[in-house]
Amino acid sequence: MKSFEEIVEILKNYFSDTSIEPKSDVKFEPYIIIPPQEIDKVCLFLRDNSELYFDSLVNLSAVDDFNGQKIKDEQGNEIMQGGTMSVYYHLESIKYRHKLLLRVITERDNPVVNSVTSVWNSSNWHEREAFDLFGIKFLNHPDLRRILMPYDWEFGYPLRKDYQNPEFYQGMKVPY
Amino acid sequence: MSVRTEEMVLNMGPQHPSTHGVLRLELTLDGEIITKVVPHIGYLHRCFEKHCEVMSYPQVIPYTDRMDYLAAMGNELGYVIGVEKLLRIQVPERVEYIRVIMAELQRIASHLVAIGTYGADIGAFTPFLYCFRDRERILNLFEITCGARLLYNYIWVGGLSHDLHPDFVRLTKEFIKEFKPNLRELNNLLTYNKIFIDRTANVGILPLETAINFGVTGPMLRASGLKWDLRKDDTYSVYNKFDFDIPIGEGKMGTVGDSWDRYYVRVLEMEESLKIIEQAIETLPDGDVTSAIPKKIKPPVGHVYSRVENPRGELGYFIISDGSTSPFRVKVRAPSFVNLQIMDELCRGHLVADVIAILGSVDIVLGEVDR
């Protein structure tokens, strides 16, 4: 079992020219910020390194940080411009019983993150869900389609905080 | 002479008696052999995560009930543990004990449905009726506790909505006493039934490596031979005070990790749950169950990942608080959602009829898959 600091140390030694930014001053769970283009490489290392051996991806959650600039669109609805979106990865090693939280921050207007499906198959549907509900594009994902919403849903990404529900979908009234 | 062959696409669901809800499977067949399975989900997407962002912390609890509606107590427990971690509340001992009793009763009820419907899917209808008879008794216990049969809103942040009914302990003891022979009866009826074994043993074998890489948890992972149970391995509530085993698949009737193993792990788990309930009831401490419920729930800024061992696997809540009275974001790691991904892997190379046997052994609840 490795502590958070030891894991950060191992990562920093191996990825000397990548920005590995540990955040341990938060209240509950410390995490490491990884650039979105590097996340698949870092994850592959974390899985295959014999000291770390993070063999399972427990959870992958996308979050709309909603920290940009609030502006009004043509209809007078408040929408967000700029800002960031995050993807959190909860990793766990069943063999060594240690856990790790990674965070990837990407631009809200054009969210692109590298997929980790090649590392853990379990991320496949999690990433599809993040694409479906937040519009985050995962590069190199084998099958990036909508998963929960209908395939022909064209009214945006519902879990974004400034999402506006449509009036009608296929002739059915949506609001109450 | 050459015969022209082509693959056929067969659609199964969303209205199909054995898809356990509104799941749609797109099967690609080569004759009767399955070459590919594509699950289509989302027919029950009820926007749970959006509701979390607009509801206050206690108001979310009824919505958690409606995710895995067969294990509502477990869902509440996971969410409540997360919020309590954020608030740093210590709940009274009695509350923890009652929570464990409820979660374990719920596990039995949930496994009974899983086993009953599994039998019905494969063609044995009688076990279904037997299982529902016993489940009905557990629901009666829930009903005298909180008034609801299926969705309870019983476990609250910092406590419980009601204390136990004065008769609860007696009735639970009676239930345990009468359920044990019923379980043996069920084993004779279904578990060791020749036809049942022929339909399930050596079908849908899940190797351990694959299971871990696909993030499979719960009885499915244990059936593949790994002793991994969050009640012991990442213990929460007061589970560390009780003595119980973690049953794993041993390949008694076929290979380790086949459908029969996944079924049998659930049967054994019910016995273990009975053990926990017996111990908890014997040592149930006194106290006030509502004393630690906070008047105002406003956690500090931060994020927490709480997880519990639900009947279907690891249920996780990733809760982000922005310091207001409602969560900023709640992401649910639903066990069925993750477990269902493996359908393609399990079904490939099997016959069409085996899809039902495999899907039943995965034991999904669509409310949780789609949330």
Added chain:
Amino acid sequence: MGLLDKEFSDGNILITTTEDLFNWARLSSLWQVGFGLACCAIEMMATSASHYDFDRFGVIPRPSPRQSDVIIVSGTVTLKMALRVKRLYEQMPDPKYVISMGSCSNCGGPYWEHGYHVLKGVDRVIPVDVYVPGCPPRPEALLEGLLKLQEKIRYESITKKKNEVV
């Protein structure tokens, strides 16, 4: 059959109207589409299982809508599912009946306000005969709903034109 056997053993003649006879036959063997949507489906299953025994009202689940008389919409109808529910309904032969079970299919239930993907009431796609309230309704409530539907069928008329529900 004990009572009826003794009454009608000698080939007696029963005088009734065709309407009454048809209605009686219809209401006593309502075959439902074996189809569950969400949490309410579990209560529907419990209703048809050993304790509450739906069979005694002549309700038998049929896997195919083409052999059924009644569809129990048990649970939340989402936008993705709505057109499938409609298609199921359209596949059923006339006369057909709809029981909307639970708050979700009545009006959207707890998801009425923020449910961006929830249809606020199944009556927006198919006509409903009986609404059963509750979240989820107890099996007794579903039985009561079924009795209400039987009552409705009992007083139906095949000669008078039925009011078309739009």
